[in-house]
Amino acid sequence: MAKKIAFAGPSITQKEIDYVIDGTINGFYETYDQHTKKLEKAVCDYIGTKYAIATHCCTLALHLACATLDLKAGDEVICTDFSWVATSYAIDYTGATPVFVDIEPDSWCIDPAAIKKAITPKTKAIMLVHTFGNPAQMDEIMAIAREHNLKVIEDAAPSLGAEFQGQKVGTFGDIGCFSFQGAKIAASGEGGILVTNNEELFKKAQLLSSMGRTDSQAIFWSDSLGYQYTIANLTAALALSQVERIEELIEMKRNYFKWYEARLGDVRGIKMIREKAGNRSIYTYPSILLEDSITTNRDEILKTFKANNIHARPGFPQMSRFPVHEQRFPNPVALSVEKRGISLPAALNLDKADIDFVCDLLLAQLKY
Ligand SMILES: Cc1ncc(COP(=O)(O)O)c(C=O)c1O
Structure with missing residues (x-):
């Protein structure tokens, strides 16, 4: 049988093996989240954002982004029509309506001219994808968002390290999201991360991603509906080894x-x-x-x-x-x-x- 020529899959070296072993031995007890914290810092340092929250997968990071930005029934979100369905279902989960627009023939990323045509009084946000490693047209997209007071979520699931005019993708909008799923460039099987430069959004996303737990009136007290979206520390150890490479x-x-x-x-x-x-x-x-x-x-x-x-x-x-x-x-x-x-x-x-x-x-x- 000829060699299987796979569509995608990671490069695994001794470093990945060492990090997983380290995560197994040293990723419990008082250091139960040390690899997660290191992963979040490594991604922030690499792309140049202040805050990150590693999640079980990018789909959940995208939903967390939509929930953090308060998208809800009655809102419209302009979304690329060309992506894995996680991009749009993250909007659907909130009750908001994705309004699908066309892509550019040269990058397969959302077409800024199509965004403009789709804006209505209900439009609250733009969900774009940096498709297959190609950066979307971020200067035009951010100009449209500023003009119409729209939030911007960058679905950069497959595009860690891609740059638009010298700036890493995921750092332009209100929130960016990346995936560490097995077919992505840095892979840990499942895994994702939400990034932002906005402290208020970060704090809100943190609360939402940890079941709304505040401990305000008792240990394990939760003040608002939340989600269990955090990454496993062992998975984070593997993702960290990949991000470092x-x-x-x-x-x-x-x-x-x-x-x-x-x-x-x-x-x-x-x-x-x-x-x-x-x-x-x-x-x-x-x-x-x-x-x-x-x-x-x-x-x-x-x-x-x-x-x-x-x-x-x-x-x-x-x-x-x-x-x-x-x-x-x-x-x-x-x-x-x-x-x-x-x-x-x-x-x-x-x-x-x-x-x-x-x-x-x-x-x-x-x-x-
Ligand atoms: C553009 C895009 N968004 C979101 C996702 C979802 O990522 P995950 O599998 O980590 O949930 C993917 C994964 O294939 C993707 O390609």
């Missing part, structure tokens, strides 16, 4: 992208999603669009990949078409990526020969 991991992903680009960059009908000038993509999932000139069916390509032990991913289906949602705008760019987009394998155990094999197989199938 983040620049090395980004370098690996960027190399994969270079190898893909060398083989696919000039091929007629293949549009590669590249970082824009002045930005840094971390290329968590290097991605391409098959333009209309290519007549090969995208799903046939994915089937051939599968038959050759290669796991690639199609574009996400539009969340606006899911049964729990209402579609207000057709969002044709998101639809085209759903139909003709491919995210290529970039697990952190691949080498150049693996990527050449993927490219050979892809190129052999292209028809015009």
Whole structure:
């Protein structure tokens, strides 16, 4: 059987093993949360935020963000139509309504012009995604938010270390969220983190994430409804080892992208999603669009990949078409990526020969 060429997966070294052992031996009793605290500090130091709360997963960090910003039934939140559904369900959990808008063809991130068109008197916030390691257009998005007094949540789940014009993503809006799920660049199986520079929001999120516990009238007293969203210390130990290696991991992903680009960059009908000038993509999932000139069916390509032990991913289906949602705008760019987009394998155990094999197989199938 040929080697499995996985879509995603972590780079595990002796450091990860040592940290997990350390978490097992030294992560209980009075030091029960020491790795969690170190993880929160490491992420803050790395991206340049003041506060962080590590959570069981990014979905919960996103819900915590929505709850902290008081989103509720009757509010509208402008949300990208191209993401894993966690992005929008985090809004739905609060009773607020996600209003799905289109993405930019060059980054697959939310389109600022589409945000502007979707604003109504009910709009309270913008939920954007830094898609697959590519930074969203944060200057324009923040200008719109300031003009219309909207809150901004950055879903940066797969994009730890990506930069918009020299500033790390997750640090522009009111709250940013990252994931350490197994397919992310820094992986601990499950895991997430909420970051903010706003002390008031941090304190509120902290209270919400720890069951509203204040101990104000008795030990274990809770003053308001809360959630049990905190990360396990042992998971935090593994996430910490990965965050400490983040620049090395980004370098690996960027190399994969270079190898893909060398083989696919000039091929007629293949549009590669590249970082824009002045930005840094971390290329968590290097991605391409098959333009209309290519007549090969995208799903046939994915089937051939599968038959050759290669796991690639199609574009996400539009969340606006899911049964729990209402579609207000057709969002044709998101639809085209759903139909003709491919995210290529970039697990952190691949080498150049693996990527050449993927490219050979892809190129052999292209028809015009
Ligand atoms: C954009 C985006 N948001 C949120 C999530 C949810 O992250 P988690 O699996 O840590 O809950 C993911 C994970 O796949 C994601 O890609």
